[in-house]
Amino acid sequence: xxxxxxxxxxxxxxxxxxxxxxxxxxxxxxxxxxxxxxxxxxxxxxxxxxxxxxxxxxxxxxxxxxxxxxxxxxxxxxxxxxxxxxxxxxxxxxxxxxxxxxxxxxxxxx
Amino acid sequence: xxxxxxxxxxxxxxxxxxxxxxxxxxxxxxxxxxxxxxxxxxxxxxxxxxxxxxxxxxxxxxxxxxxxxxxxxxxxxxxxxxxxxxxxxxxxxxxxxxxxxxxxxxxxxxxxxxx
Numbered sequence: 001x002x003x004x005x006x007x008x009x010x011x012x013x014x015x016x017x018x019x020x021x022x023x024x025x026x027x028x029x030x031x032x033x034x035x036x037x038x039x040x041x042x043x044x045x046x047x048x049x050x051x052x053x054x055x056x057x058x059x060x061x062x063x064x065x066x067x068x069x070x071x072x073x074x075x076x077x078x079x080x081x082x083x084x085x086x087x088x089x090x091x092x093x094x095x096x097x098x099x100x101x102x103x104x105x106x107x108x109x110x
Numbered sequence: 111x112x113x114x115x116x117x118x119x120x121x122x123x124x125x126x127x128x129x130x131x132x133x134x135x136x137x138x139x140x141x142x143x144x145x146x147x148x149x150x151x152x153x154x155x156x157x158x159x160x161x162x163x164x165x166x167x168x169x170x171x172x173x174x175x176x177x178x179x180x181x182x183x184x185x186x187x188x189x190x191x192x193x194x195x196x197x198x199x200x201x202x203x204x205x206x207x208x209x210x211x212x213x214x215x216x217x218x219x220x221x222x223x224x225x
Contacts, residue, residue: 101152
C-alpha cells in the first residue's frame with residue numbers, strides 16, 4: 001500500500017528549538033502534503049510540495065522532497081508551545097486521493 | 111468564511127442502531143471525502159465523490175454508505191454500527207482541479223461513540 005511511514009512517532013522539544021519530522025513512502029506520487037492536527041480536531045493543511053520540487057518554505061516551515069529516496073522531511077524552526085500537535089504527511093496519488101502517514105506527535109515544552 | 115461544517119460534533123448511538131453523519135461545505139469544491147480516524151492512527155479514506163461520481167475504497171465495509179444529494183452536502187450512513195466503528199469521522203473537500211495543487215480542507219470531525 002502507499003501508506004507512509006513517519007519518523008519519529010513522538011518528539012518532545014523545548015520552545016525555541018527546531019523540530020524535524022521525516023516521512024517515507026512506497027510508490028510514485030503527484031505531490032506530498034503535510035497536515036497538522038490538534039488533539040480531537042480536524043486536520044489543517046500546512047504545505048504542499050510537488051513531485052518536481054525539492055524544497056519549499058512557508059513561514060517557519062521548510063519541506064524537502066527526495067523522490068529518488070521516496071522521502072520527505074518537515075522542519076519547524078523556532079518552535080512554540082502552540083506548535084504542539086500531531087503532524088501527518090500525505091501522499092497524493094491518482095484520483096485526488098490522499099494516503100496519510102501514521103503521524104508524529106510533537107510536544108513543545110514552554 | 112468559507113468552510114467545511116460537520117454535524118453533530120459528537121454522536122452517541124447504540125450497537126446496531128443506524129446513524130447518519132452530515133457534512134456541508136461553502137467552498138463550492140468538486141470533491142468531498144469521508145475519512146475514519148481511530149485513536150492515535152492516521153485518517154483512513156472510506157470513499158470520496160468527484161461531483162456525483164462515487165468512489166469507494168476496496169476495504170470500506172458494506173456497513174458504510176454515502177450520499178451526496180448536491181454540491182454542498184454529503185452524508186455518511188452507518189447501517190448497523192458495531193463497537194469497532196467508534197471513531198472520529200472526518201469530512202474533507204478539495205477543488206478537484208489541477209492534480210498538482212489539490213490540498214484538502216477538513217471539517218472539525220464527528221466523534222462517534224457506540225454503546
